[in-house]
Amino acid sequence: MSGLLFENVTVRFGSTAAVDDVTLTVPDGEVLGLVGESGSGKSTLARAAVGLVPVQGGRIVLDGEPIDVRHGRRPLQMVFQDPYSSLDPRMTIGASIAEILPRHLKRAARADEVARLLELVHLDPARAEAYPLQLSGGQRQRVAIARALAGRPEVLIADEITSALDVSIQGSILNLVRELQAELGLSMLFISHNLAVVRYVASRVAVMHRGRIVEEGPALDVLADPQDPYTRELLAAIPGRIPTSTDNQRSTP
Template sequence: MTAALLAARGLAKHYPVLRGIIRARQVGTVRAVDGVSFDLHRGETLALVGESGCGKSTTARLTMRLIEPTAGTIRFDGQDVTHTAGAALRALRRRIQIVFQDPYASLNPRLTVADTIAEPMTVHGIGDVASRKARVAELLRLTGLRPFHASRYPHEFSGGQRQRIGVARALAVEPEVVVLDEPVSALDVSIQAQVVNLLRDLQGRLGLSYLFIAHDLAVVHHVADRVAVMYLGRIVEVAPKRDLFRDPRHPYTRALLSAIPRPDPSRRGAVKPLGGDLPSPMAIPPGCRFHNRCPLAQPVCREQDPPLRDIAPGHQSACHFAEDLPPPEHRVAAAVAPWPHAGSRPTPRPGDRGLPSRPDGH
């Protein structure tokens, strides 16, 4: 496989917990991200999944340098950008953009759509007023909106349309990597399908790389090339999508997949919820951080922290007994329902910058 476009090694973000007003003292540390390593290759979609609070969004913000890491390194296109600052950091942010989870809160209500999309171009000094106006119209068409939408404000659009505006803003500076922080979780299911298929189309046409943050595994099954599973600030399994859904090699991954809702009355009550309590990131248990909830835990799990290691080509797991786990009780891949209106990934066409607009505007 070619060298990674974006690579993280040992990435960590720890927040001190202070007590006191006049003389504040540190009484603990929240380990939001605690040693995350991954690679994102050109044209790939890497999905980062896990429970709420496991550190997915913090990891995304670390890779963009929106927050400073406590430890670890970040490399982009072969260059170490962990401590990049000033003009070099601004240039990096032109190459990595983000689409936020909330399509309303992420847009300035006082700016028109045209001003919202043109603002990144203004910040980075791209083009003049006329060329930016033409670029805004092109991006609106590219994301399925109409040029006359440029003069409207965010409150005049539906949730799906606002998310399309967020996508257009992210594409304004022609990035190579787009971080998608749960981009469809706040949308209705039918609108989710439209936005997800839009993102797939744009990736195929523009050659984008996606870091896709999500907790909805049905969406992940539709869009991802590889999947990284996070638990309590650390990645516990990484594998190609097909391998992870068919034969997960970590008990936590199996618990997540078993919880996918299935329209099958015969499977009522088949979901087995995890036992134990989710540990606090201020008090991570010794050994394997999943051992207090794992139905297969052994004494070694309480004593030794398993590293993320290769168990098959392209498949890594942080479990002492990854190779010895019994076969899954059911084949998850076959049970995941097809995504509504899902289409095949389009073939990239060099120089193709256009997409037909949607008549419904969603």
């Protein structure tokens, strides 16, 4: 199967296995939601994919091949939880995005591409000269997404990208994720502690607990008929009801 494959991946910190023999696939052109409480290992798995933490066992491959980061190309790009800390406060947002673009692009082409990416995330291209401090949290997260897309990734990893934002703007970022996935056909690993949020953006869901995947499958199946007690606990913790497929077409959680 094409896509991003974690095959028996183990990540240890000392004697503790933060990720324990995990096998998981992010299918090509789909969004896989990875859900679990804080400390479950989901962010560690994401960081292992982009090379930020070493893997002690197993392998991570893309379309059947080892991930190649030669010549500065990174086929996996990650959007982090805190949009402010992921952007250099000394750089304009246009410069931050341009930094990730292919080096062969000339100056005019780079400016055009920065403008296109800002429009793609629904920001005025004129804001390219603004600094992160001049933007709201939601706007900074849109810039972080545009910056990740500038790398032309084959897989986008989104790690709790709404949890640091005000509730009032979380929905707009989730809508943007859905829109970009539909428009660009993105393959995405979407990480959250909130099953309702994951259900809104993901076609498949994997549940992680104490470093292991305890349940995985189509989102509707997992939410309608959870098989693992931990999944049932996560569902029980959600206030109100789980959005249905019809709800997904008209509202955010």
